[in-house]
Amino acid sequence: MRIGEFGEFELIRRIGTFLPGPPGDVVVGIGDDVAVLNVSGPEYLLATCDAQVENIHFIRAATTPYQLGRKIVAINVSDIAACGGRPKWALVSLALTPDTGVDFVDGLYAGMQEEIHAAGASIVGGNLSGIRGEIVIDLSLLGTVSPECLILRNGARSGDLVLVTGTLGESRAGLELILRPELEVEQEAGDRVRARHLTPGARLREGRILAATGSIHAMADVSDGVLGDLGHICRASEVQAEIWPESLPISPECLRVAEVARCDAVQWALSGGEDYELLFTADPRRVPEIRGRLEAETGTSCHVIGRITGKGEAVLVRSREGMSSDYGRGPAGWDHFRAG
Numbered sequence: 331m332r333i334g335e336f337g338e339f340e341l342i343r344r345i346g347t348f349l350p351g352p353p354g355d356v357v358v359g360i361g362d363d364v365a366v367l368n369v370s371g372p373e374y375l376l377a378t379c380d381a382q383v384e385n386i387h388f389i390r391a392a393t394t395p396y397q398l399g400r401k402i403v404a405i406n407v408s409d410i411a412a413c414g415g416r417p418k419w420a421l422v423s424l425a426l427t428p429d430t431g432v433d434f435v436d437g438l439y440a441g442m443q444e445e446i447h448a449a450g451a452s453i454v455g456g457n458l459s460g461i462r463g464e465i466v467i468d469l470s471l472l473g474t475v476s477p478e479c480l481i482l483r484n485g486a487r488s489g490d491l492v493l494v495t496g497t498l499g500e501s502r503a504g505l506e507l508i509l510r511p512e513l514e515v516e517q518e519a520g521d522r523v524r525a526r527h528l529t530p531g532a533r534l535r536e537g538r539i540l541a542a543t544g545s546i547h548a549m550a551d552v553s554d555g556v557l558g559d560l561g562h563i564c565r566a567s568e569v570q571a572e573i574w575p576e577s578l579p580i581s582p583e584c585l586r587v588a589e590v591a592r593c594d595a596v597q598w599a600l601s602g603g604e605d606y607e608l609l610f611t612a613d614p615r616r617v618p619e620i621r622g623r624l625e626a627e628t629g630t631s632c633h634v635i636g637r638i639t640g641k642g643e644a645v646l647v648r649s650r651e652g653m654s655s656d657y658g659r660g661p662a663g664w665d666h667f668r669a670g
């Protein structure tokens with residue numbers, strides 16, 4: 331059997347079965363946005379890693395090395411944000427071909443340095459390797475969180491509302507414009523969605539503020555698409571959820587690109603991925619206060635997009651009134667071994 335038939339998440343489950351149970355100082359091992367480690371201090375240590383692989387995550391001609399540097403940092407910071415943590419130290423592993431220009435590495439580090447500095451962290455080491463084909467940039471990020479602020483994927487409760495920060499689908503819209511350069515769209519809309527794809531921002535302050543409310547039951551960042559990532563929360567929490575397609579926050583720019591591309595913006599919002607927004611659940615009675623606080627302190631809005639309906643692990647897409655929908659019948663979200 332090949333891993334393409336398995337899928338990414340079944341493979342992670344299988345890898346887990348070959349590993350002994352986590353030792354006692356591992357608070358959270360495989361399965362969340364980050365590993366959470368008890369290092370006998372007042373704060374937990376957080377650890378995560380994510381890569382950018384040529385022609386899987388980026389096309390060399392469509393991004394500058396500076397943009398790529400910013401993106402590799404932001405996507406890792408996003409995982410720490412999703413737990414309510416603070417990023418601290420990064421290690422960067424590069425696998426490059428010998429013909430790579432030195433200016434590529436210069437630009438990459440300028441971008442990484444800018445983004446890591448903005449996140450309050452630093453690059454403290456890494457590794458270099460040659461590679462024969464497409465290049466790989468892999469970043470490991472360590473951070474900290476106080477135990478009372480740690481939010482995991484596994485705390486969603488029946489009756490919770492599901493919320494998401496910002497807007498969904500723009501990154502996928504930006505990718506569409508990159509893959510189909512012949513599409514003509516107003517410059518402002520094009521620039522906005524391309525920037526969202528090439529240099530996503532992590533919701534770091536938002537994650538900490540949400541965690542500090544004490545009212546968030548579960549949280550994850552949206553890398554695979556809200557449908558896929560809510561699925562991860564549901565499996566971890568052993569609950570079932572519904573997403574209301576009419577409630578998804580989709581910007582006018584994203585709608586416009588979808589119109590020009592003759593694509594469905596709702597589908598992009600559900601399963602396009604790489605939004606790097608925060609997806610979380612909370613008791614409905616606390617939602618007005620959470621939204622108010624987030625908006626007042628960061629200017630970031632968040633929207634209710636569904637609810638946790640009971641025990642189970644599935645995510646259904648249906649209208650708030652309970653009407654069924656064809657959305658959600660396709661692939662739930664990005665899967666590295668099933669994509670393409």
Ligand SMILES: Nc1ncnc2c1ncn2[C@@H]1O[C@H](COP(=O)(O)OP(=O)(O)O)[C@@H](O)[C@H]1O
Nearest residue numbers: 342345359360361362363364365379380409553
């Ligand atoms: N090769 C691997 N070996 C062990 N654990 C893995 C591996 N790949 C992923 N994981 C773990 O599986 C979980 C899900 O991974 P992933 O979907 O990449 O998370 P994220 O979207 O937060 O980056 C994480 O806890 C991650 O540490």
Ligand SMILES: Cc1ncc(C[n+]2csc(CCOP(=O)(O)OP(=O)(O)O)c2C)c(N)n1
Nearest residue numbers: 380385386387388389553554602603604664
């Ligand atoms: C050329 C190209 N094709 C497709 C995509 C879309 N894409 C690639 S990986 C991915 C999912 C997110 O990346 P992943 O490595 O799964 O991050 P993680 O979930 O581990 O944080 C998406 C939506 C892209 N960014 N570039």
Ligand SMILES: [Mg+2]
Nearest residue numbers: 379380381553
């Ligand atoms: Mg990952």
